[in-house]
Amino acid sequence: MDTPWLDELEMRAWVAFLDTSNLLHRRIDQQLREDGGLTQPQYELMTRLAEAPGTRLRMTELADLLVTSRSGLTYQVTQLEKAGLVRREACADDDRGVLAVLTDTGADVLRRTAPGHVRVVRDHLVDLLDRRQLADLADALDVARRRLRDAGPHR
Amino acid sequence: MDTPWLDELEMRAWVAFLDTSNLLHRRIDQQLREDGGLTQPQYELMTRLAEAPGTRLRMTELADLLVTSRSGLTYQVTQLEKAGLVRREACADDDRGVLAVLTDTGADVLRRTAPGHVRVVRDHLVDLLDRRQLADLADALDVARRRLRDAGPHR
DNA sequence: GCCATGTGCTTCGAATTCGAAGCACATGGC
DNA sequence: GCCATGTGCTTCGAATTCGAAGCACATGGC
Numbered sequence: 001m002d003t004p005w006l007d008e009l010e011m012r013a014w015v016a017f018l019d020t021s022n023l024l025h026r027r028i029d030q031q032l033r034e035d036g037g038l039t040q041p042q043y044e045l046m047t048r049l050a051e052a053p054g055t056r057l058r059m060t061e062l063a064d065l066l067v068t069s070r071s072g073l074t075y076q077v078t079q080l081e082k083a084g085l086v087r088r089e090a091c092a093d094d095d096r097g098v099l100a101v102l103t104d105t106g107a108d109v110l111r112r113t114a115p116g117h118v119r120v121v122r123d124h125l126v127d128l129l130d131r132r133q134l135a136d137l138a139d140a141l142d143v144a145r146r147r148l149r150d151a152g153p154h155r
Numbered sequence: 156m157d158t159p160w161l162d163e164l165e166m167r168a169w170v171a172f173l174d175t176s177n178l179l180h181r182r183i184d185q186q187l188r189e190d191g192g193l194t195q196p197q198y199e200l201m202t203r204l205a206e207a208p209g210t211r212l213r214m215t216e217l218a219d220l221l222v223t224s225r226s227g228l229t230y231q232v233t234q235l236e237k238a239g240l241v242r243r244e245a246c247a248d249d250d251r252g253v254l255a256v257l258t259d260t261g262a263d264v265l266r267r268t269a270p271g272h273v274r275v276v277r278d279h280l281v282d283l284l285d286r287r288q289l290a291d292l293a294d295a296l297d298v299a300r301r302r303l304r305d306a307g308p309h310r
Numbered sequence: 311g312c313c314a315t316g317t318g319c320t321t322c323g324a325a326t327t328c329g330a331a332g333c334a335c336a337t338g339g340c
Numbered sequence: 341g342c343c344a345t346g347t348g349c350t351t352c353g354a355a356t357t358c359g360a361a362g363c364a365c366a367t368g369g370c
Contacts, residue, residue, distance in 0.1 A: 003274045010281050013289045016296035021176040022222035023303035059319060067177035069358055074320055096318045096365045119158045124306065125299045126165050134168045136291045141171035144280045148178035151279070214349060224328055229350055251335045251348045
């Protein structure tokens with residue numbers, strides 16, 4: 001069970017990943033706050049709903065997509081519901097189930113907020129890389145994502 | 156000020172980055188919790204101290220390295236101080252300054268915890284990529300990191 | 311149909327996070 | 341030297357996070 005320590009290159013990649021992820025997260029948070037209204041978790045939640053067929057998803061599916069805890073999702077959906085951006089709907093197939101649905105107001109807010117958000121993502125990551133780098137990044141991280149998802153669908 | 160939306164490749168890279176970063180973060184958290192004792196922010200904090208000359212850093216420097224808020228850092232250092240893993244020291248040059256110092260106990264705990272942590276990082280990211288991919292990843296994210304750090308040293 | 315077990319979501323309390331305000335010392339212009 | 345302003349860190353209260361426990365319905369064996 002002896003695990004070799006990270007060598008220089010590995011460490012460089014890992015620390016760069018960690019730092020960039022932290023910094024980007026913080027920057028996005030800041031932009032969204034200034035832009036008013038939404039927090040980062042809320043924005044991501046609504047985005048996933050917007051992309052889903054019928055702009056609605058089961059709570060559990062949504063939690064998995066967002067990589068968040070179920071209780072955390074309950075809280076955020078409740079917040080967004082109070083703000084009128086999302087509503088809950090009973091699930092037809094399963095009486096225990098709950099669907100989170102993006103409201104029209106929610107879709108509007110998302111449309112207004114998106115450009116600023118994309119601007120940040122472009123300025124600090126996407127536009128800094130050429131096509132090949134983007135493709136490589138996507139490929140590399142896809143592998144990791146698949147591994148992570150396979151290893152632990154259990155929460 | 157019209158910002159082009161992300162095209163398919165850009166979106167793929169961005170979502171892969173977001174997901175991988177969330178998943179990895181969660182996995183690491185889980186491993187550290189099971190391994191007992193430390194949380195992820197605490198582990199990272201102690202690692203940065205361990206790497207620093209004299210295993211000590213000014214609070215502000217540490218906060219910047221960790222990409223966390225100053226108040227958040229105060230809290231975590233206090234926790235670690237209670238646990239005897241870190242201690243505070245007055246700063247010689249500046250009476251306002253505080254140094255966080257890794258204690259011997261802290262270094263021991265870190266040594267015991269590190270292998271399991273590296274194992275997770277290897278299993279879910281580093282070992283999935285070949286040398287070229289690692290180098291490309293490090294390069295790409297270095298560019299982003301530099302941009303993020305330049306754009307906002309202000310908190 | 312009954313019941314043991316599983317699943318989906320929420321509630322709960324404790325821990326952690328944040329930014330704004332506060333406090334103490336540092337710095338530089340005069 | 342005095343004072344206006346800056347900087348380093350902590351305190352504060354409010355918001356958010358989590359996992360464990362709780363509750364309701366679902367499922368499948370018999």
